[in-house]
Amino acid sequence: MNLQIYNTLARKKEEFTPLVKGKAGMYVCGVTIYDHCHVGHARVMVVFDVIYRWLMQLGYEVNYVRNFTDVDDKIIKRANEAGIEPKTLTDEMITAFHMDMDALYCLRPTHEPRATLHMNEMIDMITQLIDQGFAYVSDRGDVLYSVRKFEGYGQLSGKKIDELESGSRVDVDRSKDDPLDFVLWKQAKSGEPAWDSPWGSGRPGWHIECSAMSCAHLGSTFDIHGGGMDLKFPHHENEIAQARAANGGAFARYWLHNGLVNINAEKMSKSLGNFFTICEVLKKYDSEVLRMFLLGTHYRSPVDFSDAALDVVKVGLDRLYETKRRLEQMKQTEQQLVTEKGLLSDAFVGAMNDDFNTPEALAEIFQTCKEINRKLDAGEGVSRQVRELTAMTSLLGIVQKDADAWFHGGANNAEVDAAWIEALIVDRNKARTERNFARADAIRDELAVRDIILEDGADGTTWKKAD
């Protein structure tokens, strides 16, 4: 079966057929870089990273574009508070963002355009909108999009203009012809960053940047546009209205929206203050735990974030690593299998092709893992299974460390003296050979006090750090 994608625009799964054979263009709404990213942001990034990887796995040459919103009210406010230039703040946050993404094994997109570096494209698009009668300059000099002029407005989110208006609780802006109209270009206020334009000095509205940058990098019609569920309306609706009206292209053909991250069944968000930043979480949990946690639920469903949930994922990952350790400890010839070119099982391919069903893909990983352990226990060959496991885990970006590094605590736990532990293991095994179990247990207890757990296997004794 070929790749099926749930398209928000159609409200059903559709077979993915790219605009250009062998190629795929994908735009994902990035972040407004005024602060560190939280787990909600991590989800979009990880979800679309897997989608990106899968499209490449299927052989597509993918042009993956993810923007940075680096001009915005919040950025200006935050920079003012800190007494620094907005650009200083955004540069700093982009660096932090990349550190988070690297930690989470998210591959870099093909392009990461910044809004401030695409002013010309935005101004061009706004000009086209005015020329074609879709936009107007308001009394106070802002350029606004005339929503009622665009016939298909509401198609993506399933909203009807009249119902929207009646349900509106927003203060009506008198300078707008219609309360639904949204800003394309704002007049500059003193002390704010501003760019020259045909409508005077000012800055772009939020929605226009995504329309302009996606079309600039991917063309007026492209394959995939993604983002969080909360962006469906009005952001994505407005993007469509702008782009289609301006250049007559179809804009994105497949719209993908990931579910939100909740805390206690409530959306994680800056405004509610119930968020955890990625770097905060990574102080406590390995990034693979967070990544696997995010892939453990289908991308369109909401997911509840908690330490307890991460703990459970950690236990599961440990088991995967136990298997990896067994394989790493094997003889040279078999060890090579671990790094041999991978191959994916039909079940895994089927799961991923079915709208990127990562929970099912993970189930396949656990089953393969169990199969390997069973065969190893029985002394049977495992080459096919190992190649499958390796291919699956590297595709999803989990179990990517050496097992020893994983169990020994990695770089963060420099206080662990491996040589000392190894020496004690030698002593203890000598005692065990002499059947001096009191001495052997004493050594094991001594290590246990320091959170070192020993495991006596057929191939010798290994150790790991307790959580």
Next chain:
RNA sequence: GGCAGGGUGGCUCAGUGGUACGGCGGAGGACUGCAAAUCCUUUAUUCGCGAGUUCGAUUCUCGCCCCUGCCUCCA
């Protein structure tokens, strides 16, 4: 109120018109000097509630209840 998406074992998470995938946890067993790890067995007559379609529904249709998101900046 409108729109979108959900309610599956103790928890979590897939899925299917013919009695349900994985993970965590629980119980028993094998292995072990004892452990740990691993493996094996076991743990939902049942998929929010009611009705309908059907030989048969958790899966399709309708109604109801409950939850979340969006309708304002938000991944």
